[in-house]
Amino acid sequence: MVDLMETYLENRSRIQPNHTNNYGNAHGGNIMKWMDEVGAMSAMRMAGETCVTANIEGMDFKRPVPVGDTAVIRAYVYDTGRTSLRVRLRAFREQPRSGEIEQTTESTFVFVAIDEENEPTPVPELTVSSERGRRLKEEALATE
Template sequence: MSTVSETYIENRQRVQPTDTNNYAAAHGGNVVKWMDEVGAMSAMRHAGETCVTARINGLDFEQSVPQGDTCVIEAYAYEAGRTSVRVRLRAFREDPRTGERERTTDSYFVFVAVDSEGSPTPVPDLEVGSERCKRLRSEALSNDPER
C-alpha cells in the first residue's frame, strides 16, 4: 500500500523540432504520450503491477509548449478502485534558462492493473496520510470531470 505522495512523479521532456507541429510548439499527441507514460509509472508505483490506460478524462490544452522549452509532466495517484488507479496529470511549459513555469495541460487518467496474462488484477488501497497527501487528493477529486 502506498500514499498519494509516494506515487508523485515529475518528468521533463525538452521540446525538439521533431516534437512540434506547424506552429513550432509541441504536438498535442506528443504531450498526451508523455502524460500517458508518466501517468502509467505513477499508477504502477501504487499498484505494484503493470498498468495500462483505460480512460482519459477531461484533457484540456490551455496553452502550447514552444519548441526549445521543457515540457514538465507531473503525475500522482489520488484514488484506487478494485483494479484501477486514478491519476491526476498536469503538463507545464518551463523555460530551461530561468525555470519559469506555466501550466499548459490538465487531465485525469484511469489505469487498470494487469497480471502477466493481461487480465485485470486487484490493487491495494491508497493511503492518504500527510497534509500534502490530503491536499493533492482533495484538489484532484474536486476537479475531476467524472466526479
C-alpha cells in the same frame, strides 16, 4: 497500503523541433503520450503491477509549449477502485533559462492493473499521510 506521495512523479522533456507542429509548439499528441507514460509509471508504482490505460477523462490544452522550452509532466494516484487507479496528470511549460513555469494541460487518466495473463488484478489501498498528499488529493477530487 501505498501512500499517495509514493506515487508522485515528475518528468521533463526538452521540446525539440521534431516534437513540434507547424506552429513551432509541442504537438498535442506528444504531450498526451508523455502524460500517458508518466501516468502509467505512477499507477504501476501504486499497484505493484503492470498498468494499462483504460480511460482518459478529457484533455484540456490551455497553452502551447514552444520549441526550446521544457515540458514538465506531474502525476500522482489520488483514488483507486478494485483494479483501477485514477491518476491526476498536469503538464507545464518551463523556460529553461529563467525557470518560469506555467500549466498548459490537465487530465485524469484511469489505468487498470493487470496480471501476467493480462487479466485485471486487485490494487492495494491508497493512504494519505501528509498534508501535501491531502492537498493534492483534494485538488484532484475538486477537478472531477
